[in-house]
Amino acid sequence: MERHLDAPVPQKSARVEWIGLGALLVGTAVAYIWGLGASGWANSFYSAAVQAGSVSWKAFFFGSSDAANSITVDKPPMSLWLMSLSVRIFGLSSWAMLIPQALLGVGSVALLWASIRRQFGSAAGLLAGLALAVTPVAALMFRFNNPDALLVLLMIAAVWASMRAVEDGRTRWLVLVGVFVGFGFLTKQLQVMLVIPPIALMYIVAGPPKFVKRLLQLFAALGAAIVSAGWWLLVVELWPASSRPWIGGSQNNSILELTLGYNGLGRLSGDETGSVTPGGGATGGAGGTAGGGAAGGGMWGETGITRMFDSSQGGQIAWLIPSALILLVLGLALRGRVRRTDPQRAALAVWGLWLLVTGLTFSFMAGIFHSYYTVALAPAIAALIGAGSVLAWRHREQYWVRIGMAAGTLAAVVTAWVMLGRSADFVPWLRWTILVVGLVGAVLLLIPAMTRGKLAVASILAVMFAGLAGPTAYAIDTVNTPHTGSIVTAGPSTGMGGFGGGRGVGGARDGGGQMPGGQIPMAPPAATGAAATDGGASQIRGMGGAAGGLLSGSTPTAAITSLLDADADSYTWVAAAIGSNSASGYQLATEDPVMAIGGFNGTDPSPTLAQFQDYVENGQIHYFIAGGGMGGASSGTSAEISEWVIANYAATTVDGVTLYDLS
DSSP: OOOOTTSOOOHHHHHHHHHHHHHHHHHHHHHHHTTGGGGTTSSHHHHHHHHHHHHOHHHHHHTBSSTTOSBBOSSOSHHHHHHHHHHHHHOSOHHHHHHHHHHHHHHHHHHHHHHHHHHHOHHHHHHHHHHHHTOHHHHHHTTSOSTHHHHHHHHHHHHHHHHHHHHHOOHHHHHHHHHHHHHHHHHHGGGGGGGHHHHHHHHHHHOSSOHHHHHHHHHHHHHHHHHHHHHHHHHHHHSOGGGSOBOTTOSSSOHHHHHHIIIIIHHHHSOOTTOBOTTSOBOOSTTOOSSOGGGSOSTTOOOSTTGGGSTTTHHHHGGGHHHHHHHHHHHHHHTTTSOTTOHHHHHHHHHHHHHHHHHHHHHHOOSOOOGGGGGGGHHHHHHHHHHHHHHHHHTTTSHHHHHHHHHHHHHHHHHHHHHHHTTTTSSHHHHHHHHHHHHHHHHHHHSGGGGSGGGHHHHHHHHHHHHHHHHHHHHHHHHTSOOOSSSOOOSSOOSSSTTTTOSOTTSTTOOSSOOGGGOOOOOOOOOOTHHHHSTTHHHHTOSSSTTOOSSSOOOOOHHHHHHHHTTGGGOSEEEEEESHHHHHHHHHHHOSOEEEETTTTTOSOOSOHHHHHHHHHTTOEEEEEOOOOTTTTSSHHHHHHHHHHHHHSOEEEETTEEEEEOO
């Protein structure tokens, strides 16, 4: 007989439970915080915005790339707010910026434990939390400064609140769901919407109130989401454009355009105006593509049902997907004839739908896709592993259940065998050990005597090793390796896809400059006119180096930093550079505003040539720094500004970087 979740827990069991939770959270905290500063500025695109927000409340509110508010990052600012506040308190450093991200990871593990524990007990909660903590891509993103860390916590929180609503039917829990979704929108816009269909469908079926009231409660959740996200959107849209920064990633200075276009439907269709092609040019209008279109391949890799298992994504997230799906089916079968409002079946349904909806979306989206996006799958997989395993174990006396558990174990073994085979030089003995131990564990599950009493411990340990050893090894490698750049991956190099399976562009163990999908980036078209004859023109279109590039931050030397620092107080911007990454390193080194011409890709029409000329005439910009923006200088306003500067100002080279004194 199953204990009611609110029934008193025996004192000894409660003590063991809290010791287990403490060990899980302390272990997660140590893993995520240990050596946190080794990654330096991590993704310097966001680091520059964090620095700006730590010294300017206006930059803080908008998520501006610089404290003088020339342009914003291409995401809403909520994740930046946490990091900027930390930097305001502790000062600018890698550790101060990244510690909120690590704590979000610990919080995500704790919240997942709390959610699964309520329906399936402490053991299930601990297993789910452990599975999340050791997921390689989770270990990566909770030690990095991308928005995904906060997004994951908010998505878990939304499901947690929805399950509380299933328990008592109170509207306040649905309103809280909406608040969490709204905050998720302010973190990474439409990606949070992937959790809405699972929650809505689950509550429509399993919510305690009558059907009409359930619908009204879901509308209340929708209203809460609109309010909790809409207030910021409304302020940004109504704020006079002349006194706020340009909305980065948009072509018309509109947060709504950014939401529905570059960060919205364009990610699904591949039509992302303002993105760049492998050749380095900006896309045109609706007819341009940024990543291969819907044909099933291209710049961002092959689309299709197996995408989560390919060489770019597999080692990040795929380890337990087959096992989670098997346990989902097994769990639903075990709860098949219970009442409509059964919380266990509802929980399995919402986590399962999360996995399916998000996984299928990622598998078939034709636009920009990075392997670290898959962290959004990690909570659903971990939840199904924890809940499904414990539920099945409680019914192990039924032979078909034991067969299902054995199948789930074998699925984990096969997946680990494939994943570890892609990095053959990485702890080569582990692959064979998982195979042997996993096969033994699967056999033990089929023997009734080995699932009872003290003998059951051997079966449990064998199965847990088979399922968790592979991702744990990848996670440990991830924690012990610095990651920098705009596109990073967890685990050891596989030598295939995703920048060669490396750690990041512009940072430790990068994949040699390989584009997602295994393509080698081609050089952008040569400049025309004056730019073609100047020695600095090639640097303006650089992929990387000291001046930075499209995907890697600049790395200024002490001489360049001193040059920019000189008379910095006399200028609004100590320098301007094409592309946010190129500008970021200079800004972080000087802690003074550096204008990112054209935003992340260098393709946003901000500032215009006329505006830039006015800034120069008014003495607001000291230097123009050549370099950066792979596609930014080949067309549009970035090219116009580059050519005008090169034609009218003398070039100076300092430590290999070309600068133009505009004063």
